Amino acid sequence: MKLVAESLSLSYHGRPVVEGASFALAAGELVAIVGANGSGKSTLLSGLAALKTPDHGRVLLDGRDVRCMDRRDLARHLAVLHQFATGGLDLTVRDLASRGRYPHRGPFHRETAEDRLAVERALTLANASVLADRKLGSLSGGERQRAWIALALAQEPEVLVLDEPAAWLDLKHESELMHLLRQLCNRGVLVVAVMHELLLATRFADRVIALAGGRIVFDGRPAEFLDPAFLERVFGVPMTIVRGPDGLPMPVMATGPACEAPALDGEAAGPLGVAASGL
Amino acid sequence: MPQRPLAVASAATGTLFLVAVASLALGAINLSLGDVWQGLTSDSTAFSHTVVWEIRLPRLLDAMVAGAALAVAGALIQDATRNPLADPTLLGVTPAAGLVGAAVAVWYPDSPQWALALASVAGGLAGAGIMLAAASRGDDSPVQLVLVGVGLSAFLSAIIVALLSSSRTFLQTSLGFLAGGLYGAEWKELSTAAPYAIVALGGAFVLAGRLNVLVLGDDVARGLGVNPGRTRAAALGLCGLLTGAAVAIAGLVSFVGLVCPHIARFLGGNDNRLVIPLTGLLGAVLVASADLVARLVIRPSEIPMGICTAIIGAPFLVYLVRRRA
Numbered sequence: 189m190k191l192v193a194e195s196l197s198l199s200y201h202g203r204p205v206v207e208g209a210s211f212a213l214a215a216g217e218l219v220a221i222v223g224a225n226g227s228g229k230s231t232l233l234s235g236l237a238a239l240k241t242p243d244h245g246r247v248l249l250d251g252r253d254v255r256c257m258d259r260r261d262l263a264r265h266l267a268v269l270h271q272f273a274t275g276g277l278d279l280t281v282r283d284l285a286s287r288g289r290y291p292h293r294g295p296f297h298r299e300t301a302e303d304r305l306a307v308e309r310a311l312t313l314a315n316a317s318v319l320a321d322r323k324l325g326s327l328s329g330g331e332r333q334r335a336w337i338a339l340a341l342a343q344e345p346e347v348l349v350l351d352e353p354a355a356w357l358d359l360k361h362e363s364e365l366m367h368l369l370r371q372l373c374n375r376g377v378l379v380v381a382v383m384h385e386l387l388l389a390t391r392f393a394d395r396v397i398a399l400a401g402g403r404i405v406f407d408g409r410p411a412e413f414l415d416p417a418f419l420e421r422v423f424g425v426p427m428t429i430v431r432g433p434d435g436l437p438m439p440v441m442a443t444g445p446a447c448e449a450p451a452l453d454g455e456a457a458g459p460l461g462v463a464a465s466g467l
Numbered sequence: 468m469p470q471r472p473l474a475v476a477s478a479a480t481g482t483l484f485l486v487a488v489a490s491l492a493l494g495a496i497n498l499s500l501g502d503v504w505q506g507l508t509s510d511s512t513a514f515s516h517t518v519v520w521e522i523r524l525p526r527l528l529d530a531m532v533a534g535a536a537l538a539v540a541g542a543l544i545q546d547a548t549r550n551p552l553a554d555p556t557l558l559g560v561t562p563a564a565g566l567v568g569a570a571v572a573v574w575y576p577d578s579p580q581w582a583l584a585l586a587s588v589a590g591g592l593a594g595a596g597i598m599l600a601a602a603s604r605g606d607d608s609p610v611q612l613v614l615v616g617v618g619l620s621a622f623l624s625a626i627i628v629a630l631l632s633s634s635r636t637f638l639q640t641s642l643g644f645l646a647g648g649l650y651g652a653e654w655k656e657l658s659t660a661a662p663y664a665i666v667a668l669g670g671a672f673v674l675a676g677r678l679n680v681l682v683l684g685d686d687v688a689r690g691l692g693v694n695p696g697r698t699r700a701a702a703l704g705l706c707g708l709l710t711g712a713a714v715a716i717a718g719l720v721s722f723v724g725l726v727c728p729h730i731a732r733f734l735g736g737n738d739n740r741l742v743i744p745l746t747g748l749l750g751a752v753l754v755a756s757a758d759l760v761a762r763l764v765i766r767p768s769e770i771p772m773g774i775c776t777a778i779i780g781a782p783f784l785v786y787l788v789r790r791r792a
Contacts, residue, residue, distance in 0.1 A: 239689055260692030268690040275549060275684035279737050287680055291692045295676025339683075343691070 189215045189250055189265065189346040189378055191236065196245035198228070198235045204243065205231045207402045213395075215346065218373045219380045220389035220410075223399035224423050229382040230271065230351055232399065236380060237268045237349045249347070263291035267345035271352045271382075273336050277325035281335040284324060285310050288342030310341035313371075315364055329356035337365070348372060350381040354388060366392045386423075386439050390414060398422050414439055472741045475734045479748040483531070486755045490527045491519055493759065495767035521653075528661075529652040530758045530772070531751035533717040534727075536664040538750020539671050540709035541724025542731070542743055544595075546678040547702035548602050548612055554725035555594075555710040558616030561721070562623035563594025564707075564714040569627050569644065573634040584659040584715040591711025594619070595703040602699060627719075647720030647773020649758050656716045664712035667705045668747060674701055675739035720773045723750055726783045753779070 191213045198206040205228040213219055221229050234240040236247055238254035247254045254262055267288070276284050288310065289303040311317045314337040319327060324335055333356045340348060353369075354362045366388060369379050373394070383389040389396060390410040398406035398413065400422050406413055413419075414437045419427035426442040491503045498506065498515055506519030537555065544560065545553045555561045567590025571578055578586075601615040631641040643650045677698045680688045685695040713720065731746040757775035764770060 237690060239686065258692075259689065259694065263690060263692035268686075270684070270686045270690070273684055273687055275682055275687060278551075278732070283737055284683070287683060287691065290676070290680050295673070339687075 190248075191347055191378060191380070192248040193236065194245045194248065196232070196235055196247060197243045198231050198240055199243055200228075200231045205402050206235065206399070208245070209235075209399075209404050210245075211397060211404070211407055213378055213380060215376045215378050216373050217378055217395055218369055218393050219378075219395045219397060220383045220393035221380065221397050221399065222383055222386060222389050222422070227399040228402040229399055233268075233349055233351050233380070233382050237266060238262060239268070260291045260294070263343060265345060266347040266349065267340040267343040269336055269340045269348070269350040269353055271355065273332075277323070279324055280321055281316055281324060281327075281338065282307065282311065282320040284335050285314075285316070285320075285338040285342045288339040291343060306344055307338075307342050310338045310344075313341050313368060314338035315361070315368075330358055330361055333357055334361065337368075345377065347378045347380070350379070352384055353381055354383065354385060362388070386419075390439060391436065411437065416442070472735055472745075476741075476745060476748070479734075479745060479752065483748060483752050483755070486752055486759065487527055487531075490530070490755055490759050491523045494518075494523060494762055525654045525657055526649055526652045526758070527755060529649055529657050529716050530755040532657065532661045532664050533649075533713040533720065534723060534750035534752070534754025535668060535747035536709040536713040536750070537720060537723040538727035538731075538746045538753070539668055539743060540706040540713070541726075541750075542728035542739070542746045543671055543674075543678075543702045543706040543709070544598070544724070545728055546682050546739065547699045547706070548598070549682055549684075550612065551729070552613070552725070553616070554722070555591075555706060556719070556721040556724065557620060558594075558598050558613070559619030559623060560591055560594035560598065560707060560710045561714060561719055561724075562620050562627060563597070564588070564591035564711040565644070565719045566590055566623050566627050566630070567593070568711075568714055569630055573630055580655045581659040584656075584663070584712070587660070587715035588663050588708055588711030591709075591714065592704065592707035594623075594710070595707030599700055599703045602703070603696065624719075643771050644718035646771035647718045647776065648761065648769075648771035649717055650769065650771070652716060660712040660715040663708050667708035667712070670701070670705045671709070671743050672740075674698065674705065675743045678702060678739045678743075679737075717754070718771075718773065720754065720776055722776050722779070722781065722783075723753055726779070727753060729783075 193209050193211050196206060196209040197204060209232060221232060223229050231240065235242055238247065241255060249265060286299065286303070286307045289299065289306060293299065293303060311320055314334050316334040316338045319331055319335060324332055327335065337353065354365055357365060369381065370392060373379055390413060393410055396406060396408065396410050396413045397404055405422060406418065414429050416427050416429060419439055427439050428442040429437045430440055432438045492498050492500060496518065498518065502515040503519055505513065506515035509516060540555045544555055544558060545551055564587045568583055568587035571583055571586040597619060598616060601612055677693050680691050680693040681695055681698050688695045727749045728742065728746045730749055731742045735741045735745045753776060754772065758772040760775045761772040762769045
């Protein structure tokens with residue numbers, strides 16, 4: 189599967205937010221979309237998933253314009269994980285995941301053994317098997333997130349589009365999610381995720397697409413993205429790159445002069461210093 | 468708890484059968500089962516034949532159709548608005564159907580029954596249209612929707628009462644209409660209103676698979692290949708048809724649309740392809756039993772059937788709200 193954006197421009201509530209985005213994504217890539225709040229990340233994602241009509245340009249899935257595809261047909265190839273999904277609170281996690289089979293089964297046909305297998309596989313992959321019989325309304329934010337991930341995986345998509353998938357997750361599940369996404373990529377799934385957490389994005393993704401003011405300002409390997417001057421332009425705060433204990437570069441916010449703790453100076457004339465020198 | 472769909476459906480069907488038999492046998496005059504059977508099968512001019520065939524059977528079928536229609540209308544409006552407390556009466560669909568039906572009955576007293584049924588159905592569709600506009604405009608806010616619905620409902624109910632009081636006629640009939648009742652319901656109510664209800668019940672069953680996805684949220688539904696706007700419009704349109712047909716038969720019956728879907732989900736799980744038919748069955752059971760009670764408590768006279776559904780429905784509403792809290 190190949191997902192191509194051709195000079196894509198999108199609006200949000202009538203205001204243009206993404207302008208002239210062009211890129212080609214291939215199967216097996218793990219792509220992180222990063223940028224400051226309001227830079228157009230989520231809108232770009234909606235455009236890729238055909239949830240929004242572009243003002244200009246188009247999105248092609250294996251050469252077919254996604255806006256012209258039958259929605260159910262598209263849903264058999266492309267799954268979306270939304271950032272604020274609030275429905276289905278009365279459903280058990282397994283019921284929720286099994287609704288991911290809708291695009292394959294349609295409104296009338298009964299669940300087949302293949303459907304049930306796909307649902308159990310999705311629950312296992314999303315680490316939600318232990319939650320399967322619990323109602324969504326009784327779960328914590330992170331547990332719900334895993335249930336929604338299971339729904340997307342039950343679609344058995346070739347392209348998985350996620351908006352802030354690590355939101356709500358604690359460190360353990362965050363790391364498990366990233367390994368899951370990597371695992372899916374290794375099986376040939378194209379994963380595109382909006383990521384808030386720069387460290388996750390640069391560590392796990394094969395490719396980073398950075399947005400600033402609705403335009404793509406960077407598209408390339410994470411290592412090349414980690415440039416302090418560049419990061420400052422994208423996020424508007426001074427950044428530095430440090431080496432982690434494993435030797436990998438990590439972007440961190442540089443502390444400006446205003447934030448620095450006052451340096452301790454042995455010669456400083458304080459009440460204590462005066463007393464000490466008097467001895 | 469669920470996962471026994473067949474058992475639950477058979478139990479509901481069995482209950483409906485028992486209520487039906489009781490409805491045919493009991494009343495101002497009790498008939499033995501043998502009399503009922505004879506009344507049903509023989510086309511004699513026997514007394515039991517007249518009672519069963521001309522009075523009790525049409526009234527029973529009226530009750531079953533109105534109950535199934537109202538209950539499924541409730542399931543549809545709850546899913547379409549994603550609000551478990553939604554109900555055709557609460558959100559103004561029943562009053563809209565009642566207002567148009569009552570207006571035609573008061574202003575054109577000689578209207579044939581089919582015109583009254585058509586007027587109720589048109590009113591139901593108009594009420595559903597207003598709800599659709601409110602549901603599509605709001606930013607997914609259930610509170611706003613309920614406020615619009617409650618306002619609409621109160622407004623229309625007030626006009627209905629004003630209209631009926633100004634007409635100075637048929638006070639008894641008006642009371643039966645306002646509280647919901649099947650006093651004097653016969654074949655002609657059934658033959659003019661049931662076709663709308665039966666078509667819409669079929670439509671609701673067809674829509675069930677899409678509603679399963681719609682309840683997850685508009686964005687999620689779109690992502691799974693269901694058009695949320697079109698599905699919601701279809702659900703509310705069918706809700707309007709069903710409500711209109713029920714109002715034409717039984718007047719303004721409340722609470723059936725609220726409670727039956729919840730009982731069905733409690734017994735049958737969350738798959739609408741099972742829940743919707745089960746809801747219809749339960750609605751038929753509830754209204755037929757309410758009518759049976761209404762005919763028996765002060766026999767040979769009777770109270771409006773809608774009072775009995777409210778007496779069962781209102782405490783259940785309180786129970787539901789407390790359980791959710």
